[in-house]
Amino acid sequence: MISFSFVSYTEYKHTLKETTKKLNEKVILFHFETFSALNKIYEKDTNKHFLEAVKKSRKLRESFEDMLRLIRISTIQNLFVIAKDKENNFYFLLDSDQNSKTRSNFMEPFEPLGNFWNDCYKYKKFQIFHHHNTKNLWITIAYPIIENNQTVAIIGADISRSLYANIQSNLGDFSNFFLWILLLSALWFVILYVLTLYFRKKAYEGYIDPLTQVYNRKYLYDIVLKKLSRNYQLFMLDIDFFKQVNDAYGHDTGDFVLQEVARRMQRFMRSEDSLIRYGGEEFLIYTRDLTPQKALEFAERIRGNIQSSPIVFNEISCHVTVSIGVNPYAEKEKPFQEMLKKADEALYEAKISGRDCVRLSK
């Protein structure tokens, strides 16, 4: 989900950036064509002596400023013409702004932000500059006025930030839509995850014997049989004289004995082993990677631990023993029931041998 979100977000940012870039390019291209037309008019009206003519004649400046105002549409924040003096200082020639408080007058200094104005002079080609470090300006276009193969002045246009804000606002709707989709997807993933955990928990609870909290027979047949090792071991364990315990001390004591026996066996289980309550007082242990000798020692440890101390319940003390039949030779290739039967036969052997012992199958 994290990967999906990351990839989606990265792709969205990339698309947003590309779309913004394309829209910006369209805006620039549109203005560029207008300046090109204006430049031709200036050229014609001054007989290709633009700078000289504009400096000399106030009337001409006013006329040219009128033209600037005609082409200054709402997307243009500032539209002006500047030139450079011998000391390379820029100054205003024309300004489309009519407001006496904010307009720049003839010969007033112009502060060039960025080197692109000089580049425009030098390379005699229009320049586009994206302002990133100031909130007042967005894109500036510098369009050279060229005479005798020299740049004599520059038409400068600052594209309005409100256009940028407009574009961002429209893209913002798209962005919101995308974010909603992402949020819903995230929510969906969370719900799916929670449901998975819930159903897994429910499934797990279906495999647990409620009294002893060890696995039940359903677990044996649903899970263990599906992951049998090539060679494995089965231990059939039966509590000796359990019926007598129940008859003598009651079912509550009997239940406690079963729980305590299961707890004492659990201590010996490794993570790959399974302890299963197979019947009333019968348990089955599945292990793997044990040699017959190791299997015997394992069974003996369990037997010894169970009978080592009495089980006390409500001041009733029971000395409990178990008989264990072990099939250390079980193979996956052979039918499981057959392997189980051998462990069962070994258990029978243990019982007839006097109980409280371990027998290996042949």
Place this chain on the structure above:
Amino acid sequence: MFFFSNLGASDIEWESLILEKMLTSMSSRNKVLIYTKSIKMKKIVEYLTDARVRVTKNCKRADFVLLEEDEKELCNKPEIVFNYRIYLHNQNAVGVFFWQKGRPTIRFSLKRLEHFNLQVRGELSKFVSSNQ
């Protein structure tokens, strides 16, 4: 330009930064005393961070006077103004800072600086003009 290292600053923070640069580039003393009657200037001055620049209530003690649009010249001190037309006509105005087409513009007058025996050092020296 040094101004643009401070991304996201408000206009008033910009203006105080620029003003501070202008004042400290004209004076090498430990203390630069400024005087202003303008409410707007007083607000800008609050954002000054250089400890050398201090405000005085006595115009005669000031090293520089900050003059707003409609104010008259005071105390015959070197002035910094914030309107280019005022700068052109005010003979005490050694420097001007104003916003032009969204761009901060600074100018110093060489003649007037010399009159007050001042000089602009450092990166702002390129804004000194001999025209006024």
